[in-house]
Amino acid sequence: MANNSSLVGGESLLRQINYQVIIVQILVISFLCVNLLLVVTFFRKECFYTTARYILFAVTLMSDSLILLVSDILLILSYFRFTMQLGMCTVLCFTVYLYFIVTPLTLTAMTLERYVAICMPLRHAELCSTRSTMHCILIIHGLSSVPSIVVLSILFASVSLSSYKQLTVCSIEVLLVHKWQDYLRSALNQFYFLMMCIIIVFSYVKIMKVAKAASGEDKKSTWKGLKTVILHGFQLLLSLIQLWSPFIESTILRIDVVLFVQIRYFNYLMFSLAPRCLNPLIYGLRDEKFFLELKRCLFWPV
Known part of the structure; x- marks a missing residue:
C-alpha cells in the first residue's frame, strides 16, 4: 500500500513538473517573440540606434534574449x-553567467543616462554620445x-x-569544484x-531634488524619468533576490523534495x-516615440 502511494505521489510530481516545463516554454517563447519585435523596431529608425538610452535598451533586449534562450x-x-562534454558546458555556463551580470549593469548605465539627461542637461549630448555609449557597452x-x-x-x-571531455548534466554547479567557490x-x-x-x-535622490524644483513640462519630464x-x-531588487535563491533552495532540498521543486519553479x-519581461514594458511601451514606431512595425511592417 505504501509503495502504491509512493508511486502515485511520484507520478503526480512528474505530471506537475511536465506542466511546469510546458508553461516555462510558453513564457520563454512569448518573451523572445516580444524582444525580437522590439529589436526590429529599434533598427527601423536612425534616431533609435544613435541615441544612448535606446542603444542601451537594445543591449538589454539582446542580453535578456540570449539568457532566456541558453538557460x-x-x-x-x-x-x-x-549529457554533454564539460568543455561545452563551460562555454554555455560562461555565456549565461556573463549576461546575467550584463543586464543589471546596463540598467544601471541607463539610470545614469537619465540622471545626466535630467540633472546635467547641458552636458548630456557630450557625455551620452553614440561613441561614449559604445565605450560604455x-x-x-x-x-x-x-x-x-x-x-x-x-x-x-x-x-x-x-x-x-567527460560527459555531465550541465549546470553552473558542475564548474564549482570547491565549496568555497560558491561563497566567492x-x-x-x-x-x-x-x-x-x-x-x-x-540617481533617485538627485532626480527627486530636480523634480521638486522643476515646473510645467520640465516637471512632467522629470517625474517620468524618476518613475523609470x-x-x-x-x-x-528582483535580480538581487535571485542571488539568494540557491541558498534557500539547498536548505529546502534537505527538508522536502516536493517543496524544493515548487520553490525552484517559483524562483x-x-x-x-x-x-x-519588465524591460520591454519600461522602455518599449512607456516611451512614446518607441511605442509609436512599434505600432507602425506591427500594422505597417513594410
Missing part, C-alpha cells in the same frame, strides 16, 4: 538528463566578465585537460549589486523571467 536549453537538457561587458573569469580560472587550475561567487555578485543599488539610490529610475530599482518565474 532554457540548459533547463530542457537537465530535465531530460541529457565595452566597459559593461568587461566588468561583467570578471566573475565568470574568476570561476573559470579556478576550474582550469583545479581539473585536468582530459576532464573537459556570491560575494562578487553581492558586491556588484551593492554598487549598482548605490548608483540607483544616488524606480522601475530600474525594482528590476535590480525561476519570479526572479529570472519576471525582471526580463
Whole structure:
C-alpha cells in the first residue's frame, strides 16, 4: 500500500513538473517573440540606434534574449538528463553567467543616462554620445566578465585537460569544484549589486531634488524619468533576490523534495523571467516615440 502511494505521489510530481516545463516554454517563447519585435523596431529608425538610452535598451533586449534562450536549453537538457562534454558546458555556463551580470549593469548605465539627461542637461549630448555609449557597452561587458573569469580560472587550475571531455548534466554547479567557490561567487555578485543599488539610490535622490524644483513640462519630464529610475530599482531588487535563491533552495532540498521543486519553479518565474519581461514594458511601451514606431512595425511592417 505504501509503495502504491509512493508511486502515485511520484507520478503526480512528474505530471506537475511536465506542466511546469510546458508553461516555462510558453513564457520563454512569448518573451523572445516580444524582444525580437522590439529589436526590429529599434533598427527601423536612425534616431533609435544613435541615441544612448535606446542603444542601451537594445543591449538589454539582446542580453535578456540570449539568457532566456541558453538557460532554457540548459533547463530542457537537465530535465531530460541529457549529457554533454564539460568543455561545452563551460562555454554555455560562461555565456549565461556573463549576461546575467550584463543586464543589471546596463540598467544601471541607463539610470545614469537619465540622471545626466535630467540633472546635467547641458552636458548630456557630450557625455551620452553614440561613441561614449559604445565605450560604455565595452566597459559593461568587461566588468561583467570578471566573475565568470574568476570561476573559470579556478576550474582550469583545479581539473585536468582530459576532464573537459567527460560527459555531465550541465549546470553552473558542475564548474564549482570547491565549496568555497560558491561563497566567492556570491560575494562578487553581492558586491556588484551593492554598487549598482548605490548608483540607483544616488540617481533617485538627485532626480527627486530636480523634480521638486522643476515646473510645467520640465516637471512632467522629470517625474517620468524618476518613475523609470524606480522601475530600474525594482528590476535590480528582483535580480538581487535571485542571488539568494540557491541558498534557500539547498536548505529546502534537505527538508522536502516536493517543496524544493515548487520553490525552484517559483524562483525561476519570479526572479529570472519576471525582471526580463519588465524591460520591454519600461522602455518599449512607456516611451512614446518607441511605442509609436512599434505600432507602425506591427500594422505597417513594410
